[in-house]
Amino acid sequence: MAVSELFQASKRFQENYEWLSVAKYFDRIDSTQKRILQFLPKKIEGAVLVVAESQTKAVGRHGREWISPPGGIWFTLGLPMKTRTIAEMAPFSIVCSHVVVNALREINNLNCEMKWPNDILYQGKKVAGILNSTVKKFKNEWFLVGIGVNVNNELPDSLSDSATTIQKIRKQSQGRSRLIEAIIEAVWVAWGDFDRTGFGPYQKSIEDKLLGKGKMTRILVGNHQTEGTILGIDPQGSLLIQSGSNKKTIHAGEVVG
Incomplete structure (x- = not known):
């Protein structure tokens, strides 16, 4: 069996990134978001990374299933909370969405857009997504950044109208090492800058x-929908819309x- 490109990348991360205290790779696990919890240390010495070639029970926002077979990029990066609440x-x-959009432009020459709050779309189809959460372990608080990118993985027919892969866009298989490296490095740098x-x-x-x-759109808030023209985002990252007057x-x- 060929050695996974992501396995090799994970080994390099552990060897070369001084700020990364733990880097784990799995061929197949339930979820990187769940598995990372067992590797969060009692003494914080840096970030914690869990990468998987495939996930069997990954979830997106609102508990939706996230299809993540071999060929994509699936990882969770645990970032130690510092001075901010x-x-x-x-x-x-x-x-984090901003970071992924920039990496896709730099590495794969894709001009993607962000669908608020955490989806990355290329020409209207989802190519990547982010799921973030916070957790406390050993009295330490962590910010967990879960990122999934459709690269060379297969997608079910049911998602053909709403999602795509970089391989389909570029019409050939794509390397993953440079992209995952660019994303992880940029997330870490942004974490320090943001703090x-x-x-x-x-x-x-x-x-x-x-x-x-600048366009009229529908926003689902809980079980209710509201309509309005997107104006932008505020300093807290919330969406600003014009709804009527x-x-x-x-x-x-x-x-x-």
Whole structure:
């Protein structure tokens, strides 16, 4: 059996990244978000990374199934919380989307857009997604960044209208090492920058990549839908819309159309 490209990349990360205290690779696991919990150390010495060639029970936002067979990029990076509170770090979720969009442009020459809050689309089809959460273990707080990118993996027919892969876009198999390396390095750098500066320096650049800005759209908030024109995002990463004569701030929800 051929050695996974992601396995080799994980070994390099452990050897070369001083800021990475733990790097684990699995051929097949339930979920990197779940598995990383067992590797969060009692004494914080750096970030923790779990990479998988495939996942059997991965989930996206709202508990939806995330299809993650071999050929994609699936990982969770555990980042130790520093001076900011969990509430203050919440906008970092959107910064992670920004990082992935930049990496896809740099490595794969893809001009993608961000569908608020955490989906990455290429010409209207999802190519990557981010799921972030926070957890406390041994009295230490961690920010978990789960990232999935459709690279060479197969997609079920049921997703053909809503998702795509880099291989399909480029019409040939794609290497994954450079892309996962670019994303992980950029997330770590952004984590340090965000801790010092907050969301402000990222806001305009993220708004420029925001899908549907200036257009009428529907936003699902809980079990209810609201409509409005997307104006941008506020300093907390919330979505700003114009609904009739009113301006609204959407703190949590999902753009659905």
